[in-house]
Amino acid sequence: WYQCIDKAIPWSDGRLVRLEIAIDITESRELEELKDQMLSAVSHEMRTPMTAILGFTEFMLEEEGSAEERRGYLEAMHREGQRLNRLIDNFLRLGRLKSQRESLHRERLHPQELLAPLAKKYAQASPRHPLRLEIAEGTGPFWGEAEDLALVIDNLLANALQYSPEGGEIVLGAKSRGDEVLLWVKDPGIGIEAGELERIFVPFFRVDNSDQRRTSGVGLGLPLAREIVSRHQGRIWAESAPASGSTFYVALPGAAGTSVAPAPESPSR
Numbered sequence: 317w318y319q320c321i322d323k324a325i326p327w328s329d330g331r332l333v334r335l336e337i338a339i340d341i342t343e344s345r346e347l348e349e350l351k352d353q354m355l356s357a358v359s360h361e362m363r364t365p366m367t368a369i370l371g372f373t374e375f376m377l378e379e380e381g382s383a384e385e386r387r388g389y390l391e392a393m394h395r396e397g398q399r400l401n402r403l404i405d406n407f408l409r410l411g412r413l414k415s416q417r418e419s420l421h422r423e424r425l426h427p428q429e430l431l432a433p434l435a436k437k438y439a440q441a442s443p444r445h446p447l448r449l450e451i452a453e454g455t456g457p458f459w460g461e462a463e464d465l466a467l468v469i470d471n472l473l474a475n476a477l478q479y480s481p482e483g484g485e486i487v488l489g490a491k492s493r494g495d496e497v498l499l500w501v502k503d504p505g506i507g508i509e510a511g512e513l514e515r516i517f518v519p520f521f522r523v524d525n526s527d528q529r530r531t532s533g534v535g536l537g538l539p540l541a542r543e544i545v546s547r548h549q550g551r552i553w554a555e556s557a558p559a560s561g562s563t564f565y566v567a568l569p570g571a572a573g574t575s576v577a578p579a580p581e582s583p584s585r
């Protein structure tokens with residue numbers, strides 16, 4: 317896409333010189349399109365949790381159901397509220413990352429401080445999925461922006477729950493590997509075909525199968541995760557097979573032997 321600017325400029329001898337400038341605006345045009353797509357997908361998707369929350373509040377206001385059922389309604393409302401929150405966070409964060417060159421403010425993070433609050437949040441919100449936090453002994457710190465990395469793991473955990481049967485154990489793990497720290501989320505869910513393992517990181521891509529059509533989603537969580545991890549000079553990928561569960565890995569530069577974070581450079585796989 318080009319934007320043309322056509323100008324008449326008075327020259328020193330009194331003549332008018334016509335100047336035509338063509339500016340390549342492909343990038344900003346694509347960005348605008350991505351933003352429009354994001355806005356319509358997100359606003360459509362916001363209706364699902366909102367409808368669920370309103371429905372459950374109505375049940376509760378009418379004082380229907382046993383104490384156990386009411387507890388179930390509250391859990392569901394909490395889950396839907398979190399889903400709404402994540403959707404808005406993903407949307408705002410991806411929009412900002414795509415449109416601005418923000419600088420990265422990394423600090424030395426210990427796996428425990430990043431992962432334990434998330435494990436706690438999910439244990440409370442989804443008691444029907446046991447979650448095991450598995451940090452290998454001697455796992456070192458890594459360089460990262462805590463808020464952004466929390467959003468990455470949050471999205472991976474939400475997917476692990478969404479695409480796994482109730483009762484299936486989710487593992488949130490960390491270990492050092494060479495000069496990297498590896499974080500992972502492992503689920504016993506529906507799994508992903510080999511041919512889709514890269515495409516799931518493309519905005520708005522959702523695997524098309526019957527399990528999938530029953531679940532809601534937009535296809536922004538994994539593209540955002542990849543964008544964030546790439547900014548960290550890290551890598552994110554999935555290993556999976558249909559019906560055998562999935563493991564999502566995030567590799568980040570370790571901070572054990574270094575006093576400064578590696579300089580930002582070319583992104584990941």
Ligand code: ADP
Nearest residue numbers: 475476479507516522523533534535536537538
């Ligand atoms: P969303 O979950 O909102 O659709 P994501 O970007 O988080 O968006 O995921 C993209 C797609 O990748 C999902 O729609 C789903 O098809 C697939 N996917 C992601 N995580 C898993 C998982 N743990 N198990 C199976 N499929 C997954």
